[in-house]
Amino acid sequence: MITQTEAIVLKTIKYGDSSHIVKVYTQDYGILSLIAASGGKKGKKTKSYFSALNVISIIIYYKEKQNLHRLKEVSYHNKNIEIGNHVGISAIKFFLAEVLNKLIAEEEINLDLYSFLKTKIDELNQTKSGLKYFHINFLYEISAYLGIKPNFCEEGQYFDLRDASLTNQLPQHGDYIDGLKLGLLKNYFCNGEKVNKIKVSQILDILIAFYNLHLGGLDHIKSREVMEVVFS
Structure with a gap:
């Protein structure tokens, strides 16, 4: 099913040539691992959301008892977040x-x-x-x-x-x-x-x-x- 939740980014690792696996702690599901495309213009923009401890809003294809869930959409939870911290x-x-x-x-x-x-x-x-x-x-x-x-x-x-x-x-x-x-x-x-x-x-x-x-x-x-x- 397609579902939306908040999440905190814990870890990101490269997966193949054009994807990343992102481990997040979510408000509604606890720990989840997501697979996110990182190739192309859209993928590069998506990757920028996955810095350590970013709080994000995600829409995912969620399947119960599945280890990896596909990311559909991502955005910053706080629209006024400052990029490029101290x-x-x-x-x-x-x-x-x-x-x-x-x-x-x-x-x-x-x-x-x-x-x-x-x-x-x-x-x-x-x-x-x-x-x-x-x-x-x-x-x-x-x-x-x-x-x-x-x-x-x-x-x-x-x-x-x-x-x-x-x-x-x-x-x-x-x-x-x-x-x-x-x-x-x-x-x-x-x-x-x-x-x-x-x-x-x-x-x-x-x-x-x-x-x-x-x-x-x-x-x-x-x-x-x-x-x-x-x-x-």
């Missing part, structure tokens, strides 16, 4: 799109998660300051929609990565944080303390380790290095 915004979008591509595997509808993503993308597009903190705030906040939000603001000497909670008892495993690293998390997420780029990277290391433990798949994020160079 290089820092683009770097963050590539990083977050790669992370989301690994974290979100569900095909079922999750309207709360979709709404969160759309809101945060709008915020990112309009961010004028504090850009270097956006990705760590995003990763902290999205955890609530994935059912594994850590609480760094309670009392406790140790943060148990497995339980996502603080405790005064030393965990009987190695997946915990204490000392200066725990202080860093508390100061940033609980007390609003600004941190330098080295500490931002340390916080990101901890968040990635946390997600790896619970969801897996974040061992190597290619776009991280580029993003950190942009903000160096």
